[in-house]
Structure formats: C-alpha cells, structure tokens
Amino acid sequence: MHRSESAHPLRPFVELTGVSHTYATGGTLAVDGLDIRVNEGEFAAVVGPSGCGKSTLMKLATGLQFPQAGAVVVDGQEVRDPVKIAGMAFQAPTLLPWRTTLENLMLPLEIVEPHRSRLRRNKAEYVAKAEALLESVGLKGAGSKFPWQLSGGMQQRASLCRALIHEPKLLMLDEPFGALDAFTREELWCVIRDLHARMAGSLTVILVTHDLREAVFLADRIFCMSSRPGKIIAEREVGFPRPRDLEITYTPEFSDIVHDLRGRIAHARSTA
Numbered sequence: 001m002h003r004s005e006s007a008h009p010l011r012p013f014v015e016l017t018g019v020s021h022t023y024a025t026g027g028t029l030a031v032d033g034l035d036i037r038v039n040e041g042e043f044a045a046v047v048g049p050s051g052c053g054k055s056t057l058m059k060l061a062t063g064l065q066f067p068q069a070g071a072v073v074v075d076g077q078e079v080r081d082p083v084k085i086a087g088m089a090f091q092a093p094t095l096l097p098w099r100t101t102l103e104n105l106m107l108p109l110e111i112v113e114p115h116r117s118r119l120r121r122n123k124a125e126y127v128a129k130a131e132a133l134l135e136s137v138g139l140k141g142a143g144s145k146f147p148w149q150l151s152g153g154m155q156q157r158a159s160l161c162r163a164l165i166h167e168p169k170l171l172m173l174d175e176p177f178g179a180l181d182a183f184t185r186e187e188l189w190c191v192i193r194d195l196h197a198r199m200a201g202s203l204t205v206i207l208v209t210h211d212l213r214e215a216v217f218l219a220d221r222i223f224c225m226s227s228r229p230g231k232i233i234a235e236r237e238v239g240f241p242r243p244r245d246l247e248i249t250y251t252p253e254f255s256d257i258v259h260d261l262r263g264r265i266a267h268a269r270s271t272a
C-alpha cells in the first residue's frame with residue numbers, strides 16, 4: 001500500500017518553521033525563512049543547487065547547529081541538543097580504521113542510552129543484532145574485517161548499518177552514495193529502499209542528494225531548495241507505488257519528474 005493511502009493519519013515528524021541560520025565563522029547566511037515538514041515514516045529527499053544549505057538543514061534538524069530565528073521540532077520536541085533518535089550517514093563512510101566492521105557498528109551503542117547501560121550485560125544479543133544487520137545489506141561475515149579491507153560500497157553499507165544499529169526513528173543521509181560508481185549506487189538504493197520498507201512506517205528518512213534519479217526512485221516527497229540562502233521553493237510528491245523496482249527509472253513518468261526537478265534547480269541557479 002502506498003503511504004498516502006495508509007489508514008493512519010500523517011503525523012509531522014521533522015518540522016522547521018521560518019528557520020534562519022548564519023554561521024559564526026565567516027558570517028555566511030546559509031538558510032533563511034526555511035520551512036519544511038516531513039511526516040512520520042516518510043522518505044523525503046532534499047535537492048538543490050550546490051552550496052544552497054542542504055547540509056545546514058540536516059545539521060539544524062539533528063541539533064548539531066541551532067538557528068538564530070525560527071523553530072526546529074523533531075518528534076514533537078523542540079530541538080535543543082543533538083537529536084539522539086537520529087542515525088546519520090555521510091558521503092565519506094567515516095569508519096574508524098583501527099576497529100573491525102562489527103566494532104564500528106557497535107560504536108553508537110557505546111554512546112546512546114538505553115543501549116549504553118545495557119551493552120555490557122547484553123553483548124551477545126547486540127552482536128547478533130549487528131550481524132543480522134550486516135547480513136541484511138549483503139555483508140554476511142564481514143564483521144571481523146577492518147574497514148580498509150572492504151570496498152567503498154561495502155564501507156558505505158557498513159556505515160548504513162552503523163546509522164541504524166540503535167534503532168533510530170530518524171535516518172539522515174547526506175549524499176551517502178555520492179562517491180560510488182553508478183552500479184554500486186543503484187545497488188545501495190535498493191538496500192536503503194528495503195531497510196526503509198522493513199521498518200514499516202516507523203523510520204522517517206531525509207536524504208540530501210545531488211542525484212535527481214536517486215531522489216525520485218527513493219522518496220515519497222521531494223523538496224527543492226533555492227540558491228543560498230536556502231529555502232524550499234518547491235515540494236513534489238512521488239506517487240509511484242511501493243515496492244519500487246529499478247525498472248521504473250526507465251519509464252517516461254520517471255523521466256518527467258527528473259526533468260521537472262532539473263528545470264527547477266537550473267532556474268534556482270540562474271536567479272541566484
């Protein structure tokens with residue numbers, strides 16, 4: 001069933017209202033009058049010209065930066081500290097080279113409560129969970145390897161597992177597949193599609209990407225940002241039913257949406 005047909009009413013999960021943020025270093029006004037609302041369980045994508053403030057939006061939504069104006073609310077709470085219910089994955093997988101893959105996955109559990117207090121007593125249970133996650137992304141048996149023994153695509157899969165190990169309600173993906181070749185990237189689209197589907201409406205995802213095909217394949221809703229200072233200039237629902245197959249990326253309907261988004265970003269760039 002497509003999410004918009006769900007029997008449950010949509011609940012806003014991430015809400016930024018009238019948000020403006022200037023970085024202290026350099027005094028850059030990164031976003032101004034930014035309004036965005038992502039509903040619980042939704043897969044949202046954010047696209048826009050380079051440097052328009054997409055990563056800033058992610059930092060504001062997760063409490064890594066705080067706005068000078070406007071409100072940031074996640075899961076009904078105003079954001080005042082780093083958001084612990086969020087998992088994050090970035091373009092660089094940022095795995096620690098001196099830890100095995102499994103030990104890298106366990107890292108959030110050493111920090112985030114209630115897992116932190118439970119970890120020592122329930123180690124075997126957590127290790128089993130980490131191994132099951134690795135298996136679900138095609139990395140069965142890779143837990144004992146060090147990150148430098150894995151390919152870039154494998155490292156990014158492991159990094160996705162690390163972002164999910166503490167069962168976050170919110171997954172923030174900032175260009176996670178940007179450094180990968182086209183085939184590996186498409187493989188990972190399917191991995192993330194399946195991870196999101198398995199969470200059955202309990203995992204909200206926000207994906208920042210330059211790849212418009214990626215946004216249209218994965219997202220329920222796409223937000224398009226203006227040039228800096230960034231704000232949302234267009235919002236579009238993607239109605240393809242789920243589960244989606246890579247074949248949809250070759251349909252005229254798919255190309256029409258990509259084309260429309262491309263036009264909006266080109267226009268935003270030219271009016272900067």
Ligand SMILES: Nc1ncnc2c1ncn2[C@@H]1O[C@H](COP(=O)(O)OP(=O)(O)OP(=O)(O)O)[C@@H](O)[C@H]1O
Binds near residue numbers: 025049051052055057
């Ligand atoms: N920590 C920081 N300190 C100072 N300025 C920053 C910082 N982070 C970002 N900026 C500035 O804020 C603006 C928006 O940056 P941001 O990284 O949010 O854009 P982006 O849309 O994610 O960029 P890209 O598409 O190139 O990844 C840029 O001008 C950038 O130089």
